[in-house]
Amino acid sequence: MEGEIGIMNIIVCVKQVLDPEAPPASFKIDPSTNKVVPPPGMPPVVSTFDEYAVEAALRIKDAQGGKVTAISLGANLLRDVVKKPLSMGADELILLDDEAFAEGDSWATAYALAMAIKKIGEYDLILCGRQAADWDAGQTGSGIAEILGLPSVTVAKKIDIVDSKARVERVISDGYEVIEVSLPALITLSNEHAEPRYPTLKGIMAAKKKEPIVWKPADIGVDPSQIGAAGRRTKMVKLFQPVREGKCEIIEGESPEEAAVNLALKLKEVKIL
Amino acid sequence: MSEYKGVMVYGEVTNGKLSAITTELLGCGRKLSDDLGQELCAVLVGSGISGLAQEAIAFGADKVYVIDDPLLKDYQTDSNVLVIEKLVKQVMPQILILGQTSIGRDLAPRLAFRLETAASMDCVELAIDPDSKLLLQTRPVYGGNARAIFTCESYPQIATVRAKTMAPLARDASRKGEVITIEAGLDPSVIRTKVVEKVSEEVAGIKLEEAGVVVTGGRGIGGAEGFKQLEELAKLLKGAIGATRPPCDNGWVPDGAQVGLTGKIVAPDLYIAVALSGSSQHMSGCSGSKNIIAINKDPEANIMKVARFGIVGDWKKVLPAFTEKVKELLGG
Numbered sequence: 122m123e124g125e126i127g128i129m130n131i132i133v134c135v136k137q138v139l140d141p142e143a144p145p146a147s148f149k150i151d152p153s154t155n156k157v158v159p160p161p162g163m164p165p166v167v168s169t170f171d172e173y174a175v176e177a178a179l180r181i182k183d184a185q186g187g188k189v190t191a192i193s194l195g196a197n198l199l200r201d202v203v204k205k206p207l208s209m210g211a212d213e214l215i216l217l218d219d220e221a222f223a224e225g226d227s228w229a230t231a232y233a234l235a236m237a238i239k240k241i242g243e244y245d246l247i248l249c250g251r252q253a254a255d256w257d258a259g260q261t262g263s264g265i266a267e268i269l270g271l272p273s274v275t276v277a278k279k280i281d282i283v284d285s286k287a288r289v290e291r292v293i294s295d296g297y298e299v300i301e302v303s304l305p306a307l308i309t310l311s312n313e314h315a316e317p318r319y320p321t322l323k324g325i326m327a328a329k330k331k332e333p334i335v336w337k338p339a340d341i342g343v344d345p346s347q348i349g350a351a352g353r354r355t356k357m358v359k360l361f362q363p364v365r366e367g368k369c370e371i372i373e374g375e376s377p378e379e380a381a382v383n384l385a386l387k388l389k390e391v392k393i394l
Numbered sequence: 395m396s397e398y399k400g401v402m403v404y405g406e407v408t409n410g411k412l413s414a415i416t417t418e419l420l421g422c423g424r425k426l427s428d429d430l431g432q433e434l435c436a437v438l439v440g441s442g443i444s445g446l447a448q449e450a451i452a453f454g455a456d457k458v459y460v461i462d463d464p465l466l467k468d469y470q471t472d473s474n475v476l477v478i479e480k481l482v483k484q485v486m487p488q489i490l491i492l493g494q495t496s497i498g499r500d501l502a503p504r505l506a507f508r509l510e511t512a513a514s515m516d517c518v519e520l521a522i523d524p525d526s527k528l529l530l531q532t533r534p535v536y537g538g539n540a541r542a543i544f545t546c547e548s549y550p551q552i553a554t555v556r557a558k559t560m561a562p563l564a565r566d567a568s569r570k571g572e573v574i575t576i577e578a579g580l581d582p583s584v585i586r587t588k589v590v591e592k593v594s595e596e597v598a599g600i601k602l603e604e605a606g607v608v609v610t611g612g613r614g615i616g617g618a619e620g621f622k623q624l625e626e627l628a629k630l631l632k633g634a635i636g637a638t639r640p641p642c643d644n645g646w647v648p649d650g651a652q653v654g655l656t657g658k659i660v661a662p663d664l665y666i667a668v669a670l671s672g673s674s675q676h677m678s679g680c681s682g683s684k685n686i687i688a689i690n691k692d693p694e695a696n697i698m699k700v701a702r703f704g705i706v707g708d709w710k711k712v713l714p715a716f717t718e719k720v721k722e723l724l725g726g
């Protein structure tokens with residue numbers, strides 16, 4: 122079937138993260154462990170850009186049929202969180218859920234995901250978010266592509282499958298470029314892509330019933346020394362909260378309009394204007 | 395590892411000139427290489443760019459490698475990874491720094507994996523550890539809520555650098571350096587992507603990243619109409635319009651207006667933040683501003699903690715009066 126791709130097999134990497142939209146004031150680090158303290162009352166979520174990746178996969182599936190497999194890596198993953206791709210319409214969920222996978226850097230994480238994808242075996246497209254909303258590194262996608270020897274296009278806002286190639290709109294600083302890439306390929310998604318769909322009630326019910334497949338390190342043929350904290354190539358020397366000095370002077374007035382006038386006068390006085 | 399020496403800067407060219415980020419990287423690289431007592435080199439990749447080698451020297455490079463080839467006209471992952479991989483293996487720098495740009499974001503991780511080392515992305519501080527001589531790579535994490543310092547013991551140590559966090563050297567046209575031409579030696583068949591077209595969505599007027607005044611609107615602006623009012627103020631102050639993510643996602647303003655971690659990095663003298671809460675991801679793109687002014691109806695909003703002056707109130711009432719008064723004060 123040279124030159125023709127019918128049903129697409131799409132794999133989407135989805136990360137569970139602490140809610141990145143939690144108010145900055147609720148953010149805390151435990152200096153004794155060098156770790157972030159989860160903000161109370163704010164459950165983890167699926168990383169923002171990964172939801173866009175799921176949406177991109179589902180759009181391709183809607184257009185021409187296909188199978189969407191989501192894969193998440195972590196330790197003690199919350200089923201209610203990581204099942205979101207299923208409730209949006211993904212077909213399968215694979216969890217690399219084990220303490221050994223935790224605390225990896227970009228290399229350790231990309232390696233484990235790449236090995237899992239190898240085990241899945243059949244894929245035309247691998248999609249990731251452009252960066253995870255916790256460590257913000259933006260390396261996992263490119264890393265997986267490099268390990269699997271695939272071409273990659275990063276920070277995409279649109280994907281079309283045309284003549285067994287992907288036509289990708291890649292966001293650049295003042296616009297975008299249209300890139301054609303041969304398949305299989307890895308593409309990372311950005312929020313300029315169409316908004317992720319809301320799960321339907323039917324989708325949520327189906328996701329509830331669906332059991333994820335859980336793989337341990339041995340299942341994907343990796344040695345625990347190569348993944349998670351043990352597999353890191355970078356060492357974190359320190360994690361800290363930058364001190365935000367500065368005090369805001371609130372400009373008052375009898376009315377909002379008067380406050381506005383006072384602000385303009387103040388800016389003139391301190392020579393900002 | 396002792397055979398690895400020197401600092402290498404991956405240079406970028408925009409509109410036939412060295413990009414601002416490249417001069418910043420050269421400034422930072424100069425300091426790192428002086429601290430190590432080693433050389434600073436730059437590499438320029440593209441088509442028709444060899445004329446800029448001297449410019450890289452004027453901004454601090456001791457040596458410039460030029461890889462000039464028609465196949466390198468557009469940035470493409472495969473071709474750039476290949477030529478830089480080859481050059482790094484030949485030159486063996488201890489440190490390789492790139493800009494946190496559309497190119498650097500794409501190239502650095504892939505190159506790091508290819509070279510079996512690691513990269514730290516979006517660094518805001520780079521320094522040499524006096525004892526270990528390793529590169530201390532400081533980068534914001536958790537959307538800017540925290541910072542982390544990383545080291546990597548494999549060479550080259552690769553880092554990308556956030557725009558406007560490093561100071562360029564003053565241009566000195568009398569500086570001497572060596573220019574070395576490198577053959578790309580690319581086989582076109584190894585490039586698995588094709589750039590079909592580039593679509594510019596640049597807005598007319600002052601460039602956001604270069605503006606001395608930025609007027610930014612957030613979700614609370616409520617629609618495209620509201621941004622017209624912000625534009626009036628921006629024009630008056632000869633500034634540019636910025637936005638948080640929701641106005642871009644909602645199509646009230648072009649995507650290119652987004653300021654923040656995944657948008658543009660700005661550092662104007664005056665940043666007027668209207669109806670935005672000051673999320674850490676947004677502040678990542680504007681915290682370098684000299685003066686932040688906030689207009690927000692919520693006194694508890696984070697932006698009120700980081701601004702120099704603020705007004706608590708509805709922007710719809712505050713802004714017109716403010717614009718009017720500014721016009722008067724500027725004698726317009």
Ligand SMILES: Cc1cc2nc3c(=O)[nH]c(=O)nc-3n(C[C@H](O)[C@H](O)[C@H](O)COP(=O)(O)OP(=O)(O)OC[C@H]3O[C@@H](n4cnc5c(N)ncnc54)[C@H](O)[C@@H]3O)c2cc1C
Nearest residue numbers: 612613614638639654655656657669670671676691708709
């Ligand atoms: C990985 C990641 C990357 C991100 N990158 C970016 C980025 O680059 N840039 C970015 O901006 N965001 C980014 N975000 C999104 C970010 O987390 C916030 O969601 C976003 O910045 C919020 O925008 P906002 O402040 O406009 O909206 P909100 O947080 O909803 O704030 C609206 C504010 O407007 C005020 N308001 C409402 N009505 C009025 C009125 N009539 N008068 C006065 N005030 C009013 C409210 O009090 C409120 O404070 C990113 C998120 C993630 C997870």
